[in-house]
Amino acid sequence: MDESYRKLIDGNRRYALEKRYDDPEYFKKMSIGQTPEYLWIGCSDSRVPANEITGTQSGEVFVHRNIANLVIQTDFNALSVIAYAVDVLKVKHIIVCGHYGCGGVRAAMTSNTHGFVDNWLSNIKEVYNKHAAELDLIEDFDKRSDRLTELNVIEQVKNLSKSKVIQKAWRDRSLLVHGWVYGLNSGLIKDLNVMHEDKMDIEPVFRYNV
Numbered sequence: 601m602d603e604s605y606r607k608l609i610d611g612n613r614r615y616a617l618e619k620r621y622d623d624p625e626y627f628k629k630m631s632i633g634q635t636p637e638y639l640w641i642g643c644s645d646s647r648v649p650a651n652e653i654t655g656t657q658s659g660e661v662f663v664h665r666n667i668a669n670l671v672i673q674t675d676f677n678a679l680s681v682i683a684y685a686v687d688v689l690k691v692k693h694i695i696v697c698g699h700y701g702c703g704g705v706r707a708a709m710t711s712n713t714h715g716f717v718d719n720w721l722s723n724i725k726e727v728y729n730k731h732a733a734e735l736d737l738i739e740d741f742d743k744r745s746d747r748l749t750e751l752n753v754i755e756q757v758k759n760l761s762k763s764k765v766i767q768k769a770w771r772d773r774s775l776l777v778h779g780w781v782y783g784l785n786s787g788l789i790k791d792l793n794v795m796h797e798d799k800m801d802i803e804p805v806f807r808y809n810v
């Protein structure tokens with residue numbers, strides 16, 4: 601039997617010990633509740649852990665991750681996370697963070713099948729199709745996938761702005777939606793400077809009377 605899972609339990613023991621050593625009250629404080637200011641929507645990729653790459657601690661970032669950091673209007677999972685983060689936790693910032701070298705993005709650019717996940721990846725194919733005029737001019741596959749990664753983040757920022765829960769929040773308070781891309785080979789985050797903060801940031805047909 602593969603015992604490699606034990607590494608995680610051992611790691612957890614060390615983690616708990618170290619935290620208690622630094623601050624005996626640490627877990628008591630943690631158990632009181634959370635007041636994160638940020639909602640992170642990132643890729644499930646094991647190399648892009650939200651807290652670790654942003655130097656943030658437990659309790660600071662509410663996190664939703666899925667393959668290729670998509671915000672789909674019929675995804676009850678993502679919409680529930682977003683609604684809870686915005687309405688209840690009252691986060692001040694939502695960050696969609698993609699990453700260069702994203703396997704989901706790259707897979708969506710090919711005609712190969714990858715099983716059930718193809719249904720999910722079809723959303724990225726739509727993004728590609730929308731921006732085909734620009735993307736088809738980039739011959740190099742890696743460069744083209746990097747640009748699609750950026751365009752995908754921009755589209756997901758827009759998808760957030762199209763949701764009623766975000767527009768309702770904008771009516772009452774400040775809420776900034778950011779689009780970032782993380783570089784696996786540099787460890788650095790690039791801000792795409794596509795911030796949305798008002799329903800005027802999206803096309804009229806998507807604006808609700810809220």
Ligand code: CO
Pocket residue numbers: 643644645667668699701702703704705
């Ligand atoms: Co990815």
